[in-house]
Every structure is written in structure tokens, then in C-alpha cells.
Amino acid sequence: MLDVATPRVKPKDPIPDLVESLLVELGEDPDRQGLKDTPDRVSRAMRELTDGYGVKPSDVIAGAVFDQDYDEMVVVKDINFYSLCEHHMLPFFGQCHVGYLPKGKVVGLSKIPRLVEVFSHRLQIQEQLTREIAEALEAALAPRGVGVVVEARHLCMEMRGVETPGGRMITSCMLGTFRRDPRTRAEFLDLVKRN
Ligand SMILES: [Zn+2]
Numbered sequence: 001m002l003d004v005a006t007p008r009v010k011p012k013d014p015i016p017d018l019v020e021s022l023l024v025e026l027g028e029d030p031d032r033q034g035l036k037d038t039p040d041r042v043s044r045a046m047r048e049l050t051d052g053y054g055v056k057p058s059d060v061i062a063g064a065v066f067d068q069d070y071d072e073m074v075v076v077k078d079i080n081f082y083s084l085c086e087h088h089m090l091p092f093f094g095q096c097h098v099g100y101l102p103k104g105k106v107v108g109l110s111k112i113p114r115l116v117e118v119f120s121h122r123l124q125i126q127e128q129l130t131r132e133i134a135e136a137l138e139a140a141l142a143p144r145g146v147g148v149v150v151e152a153r154h155l156c157m158e159m160r161g162v163e164t165p166g167g168r169m170i171t172s173c174m175l176g177t178f179r180r181d182p183r184t185r186a187e188f189l190d191l192v193k194r195n
Pocket of ligand 1: 085086087088089090156157
């Protein structure tokens, strides 16, 4: 008797079939040439845009936290991000500004944009995105305080005419001294506003 290895069939990605049904439901012909590869492409795009689910924020920062006696404010501003709103799965995008006041620990600067990316690559609402970034930094560094400001355009509102095109929504989350001390908060907001 031949010992034939059973071929390992990869479980089929269910998203393309769902997209095909959606196309039909919208009145399209999924067999026409322009749409032939669309279900596969949509699947790949959606998986990429939501790949933040598989990543633990603490793993992003781990290995890049350093002991340091620096006690001035650290600010990383104008971090571009793209996310999908959890209400319509349509894009909202803009800039994120992050500041913290270290207490013996700092994080490698490239890790902050990466953290923003991990949280924005999930279905989100802007208020929650803002808070999650602040709380992840607070948990990782135990700093004196953290401030996060997010400015974003929401296509679900603009494209549906709910909001004027180009209008931006601004959210902030202030923790620790950024919340308690108006001077610290003002210093951060001033640095964010400066060009
Ligand atoms: Zn929406």
C-alpha cells in the first residue's frame, strides 16, 4: 500500500464569497471583467487594514523601553494614520500627536507611530483610538503624564453629506499631569499647534 501524504488544503478564505454576494446585492455583475478579481482584492485589503487585531500593543513597545533620567516632555506630532470607522467600515484618517512626561523610562521614538498604526488598523471610533493610544503608553512607561490629540476627516460623514467636506474632528485624551496640571497641558497643546 502506498503511503500517500494527504495534501494539506488551506482553509478557504470566506471573505471573497461574501464580497461577491455583496456585489450582486448592490446590483453588480461580479463576472464582468473589471470585477473578476475584486473579491480577492477586497479581502486582501480588508485584512491588511485590520491587521492590528493580531498585535499586542505591549509587544510593540517591549524591547524599546529604556531607563533614562530625562524629565522633559517628549512629543511626536503629525503621525499620519488611516483607520476604518466601526459604524460604516469607511475610512477616517488624519494626524495623531502624542506627548508624555517621562518618569525614568522612555520609549524608542519609532514605536509611537507603530502603536498608532496597531490601534488604527482595527475598526475604531476616534474617541476610543485616542484613549487606547494614551492608555497603552501609560501602561508601558508609567510616565508622569500622557497627552494624545487626534485630528481626522471621516469619509462616512463627508461622503454621505452629514458633514462639510474637509471638516475635521478633534479628540484628546489627557492622563496624569497632562490632566491635572493646566501648564503641562498648555505646553503640550502649544507644541502640537506650532508649525
Ligand atoms: Zn462612520
